[in-house]
Amino acid sequence: MRRLCHFFTAAMTAATLGLGLVAPAEARLSITLGSPVIEPMPFALPTFADEGGGGSMAADISAVIVSDLQGTGMFEQIPESAYIQRLTSFDAAVSYPDWQAINAQALITGAVQAGGGQVAVKFCLHDVFANGTMGECMQFAGDAGSWRRVAHKVADAVYSRITGETGYFDSRVVFVAESGPKNQRQKRLAVMDYDGANVSYLTDSSSILLAPRFSPSGDRILFTSYSTGFPQIYLMDVASLQIRGLGEQPGTMTFAPRFSPDGSRVVFSLERGGNTDIYMLDIGSGALSQLTDSPSIETAPSFSPDGSQIVFESDRSGGQQLYIMSAGGGEPRRISGGAGRYGTPVWSPRGDYIAFTKQNQGRFHIGVMLTDGTEEKLLTSSYLDEGPTWSPNGRVIMFTRQPPGEGNPELWSVDTTGRVLRPVKNGTASSDPAWSPLLP
């Protein structure tokens, strides 16, 4: 009984005291901000220090990092001539007020060390106004011949740390390199870095090749070849450059192939008897299944990132429009509804947008829309823009731009806001780009 009384009294006292100790609600002046500015973030990158054997590589690596970051349109380098503090070594203490004075919001310091055919780059990303580093300092190493990849890796790390998204600099693009006059065009497959450097050819120009597509792992390439006189899809192993045909059906034409997200299947268009429908091919077993059955032309299929749906173009309504259906087939639903014709849809790797080519009133556009067809946004407008492909992080689209007249096709890129539009200079006439995944 006594214990019970003790407990009761203590409980009641504690309850009373507890109620009395409840903190009063905070009363702060609250201000809501809703109109941010959109401008490149100023950053400073002193040329990385050479810690031995680097030679001009330190400057070259620094230049590639700056180019990568500035090319996004999100960042803008402050010229080195404006720097107050001169960092001569990687271990030198950073005087943040000096960088705050020139309004540098981010500072990238680093050093390059080379030797024995290897190159190593260590770097730190500083939040100038927080007076500290953003995350841990890092180091990348690789063959000296792949110093550009090392630089791209550093830029990817910086980009990812600031934006919160994965980068896309350490990636490659396969495209169709064109040469010769327009009436005798020679086309062959080539790959390059995302920024147009390091172009190399995968095939000769003995036949016309079109529509290359990287596999999700980046080790294989699908493409369409006219080597037999009719379009047929082929699969190339990037390492060995071995080629084999896929889905060969006598009396048919196959084209517009694209991998499934897991890389085990290929969805493509097959023309039989004058009618074009979409088919699925299991690469391992060779099993073929028909996904659409319509007298209209269905082509340019593209998987959703989760592999559950396919977006494609069809003229079943009288004009080219975009439709989405289940990956197993079934009744599609139309998602495009604006004026003009829509084609070559590509699902973003993020899953949020679908990029497309639009032709309206004599002009071509590269645009994006949400997967339900809303919020359509045209990013470009030109004489001829077509064939969008997404960067690995879904933030940038590369496409083919054909100028009127005598000009050759070029590769261009635009971000999903449409703010950063730029050509991708690779030194050759190019079309039909397809972005690889981020390299390992």
Added chain:
Amino acid sequence: MFRDMDRSFVISGTGHGVLILWVLFGDILFRPPVPTEPVVMTVDTISTEQFDAMMAAAGGAQPEQPAETAPSASVRPPERPQPPEPAPEPTPPEPTPPEPEMQQPAPEPAPQPEPEPEPEPIPEADVAQPLPVPEPVAPPAEQEQPVAVIPSSVRPRPRPASRVAPMPQEAPPEDVPEAEEVQQAVTDEATPDTPPAEEQQEAAAPPEATTEVVTEATETDETPQLAPTASMRPRSRPRRPDPAAERPAEAQTASSQNAADQQATEDAVAQALAEQAAASSSSNQQAANTDAPPARGLAANGPPMSAGEKDALRVAVERCWNVAALSTEAQRAVISVYVTIGPDKKPVSTSIELARSDAGDAATRQAYEAARRAILRCGSPGFPLPDEKYETWKELELIFDKGRVGL
């Protein structure tokens, strides 16, 4: 002995328990009955002369029983019929196509009071003379305010932003031309030795900041500008009725009566707030003199910030709130940040903390870092804040909510 101790302990514990329960729940258990809704009556003040005249007319009736006296026309009858329904407010000005004023829905006249017997006018009471009834006309400002005609719903063009490597485009031909017979050959070899990416550095993003993204497709849009070239002038507030016109209550419209009452209420509220602010200001001044630091996180009751002062602070922070380098998720994040502002009007960097966010960890971190940079960068010279309201703005909650604009 222990039994006595137990007994006393039980008595003490029971007593304390009852006391605590009474403190906790007494207010609920012994709550006085809910008072009936008070009867509100409209009263007016009268002058001594009027009172004397009323007394004289009442024949020496007791002033303590005014309800029993005959209603005098010299003052407002106490049983003046109230409008049966609160009439709607005068129609606020709307940006609709202009209509002749005569076609505007005139405010409904207040329902006439029941034909109760009007008090007999007493000739000797001067104030009993009914004033001329004002015409129930609309505010004169409406006659002078031409409404801009918006020819269509086409949105105004956004301010164009400078572009990266703008390329002039030729006018598109009607049809895509056929391939020419002879075309210029292109080089068969690539030139990988020339790093093209570095050449693009000068074509980097425009240094000029913008709050709206203009794409190439938007720039080439030839849609004519259909936005109104001039905005319409704001309509003036309806003129307050002449206080003298309130005397003949029968002639007043219900809407104008309610508007006047609301205006009077607002004035009273504003006055009360001002008085409270002045009182709190003086008390805060005393607190400051005694060097008694208020508890952290509690904003003292300083004088309120005006809308203009809040806008100035908001703009000052927004100027440095740069979301260009944020992911889409981080841009969509709505985060709340607490910050303490020093007497020098500069943010205390160590006080900045994330209060809440509606996004995931990664997006929240990016959004918070951008918000913190904005506060520190634009706060380094000191925010534009009024000195006398330090107690009000020294503890701030800044809510960064971009919404989906420009995504």
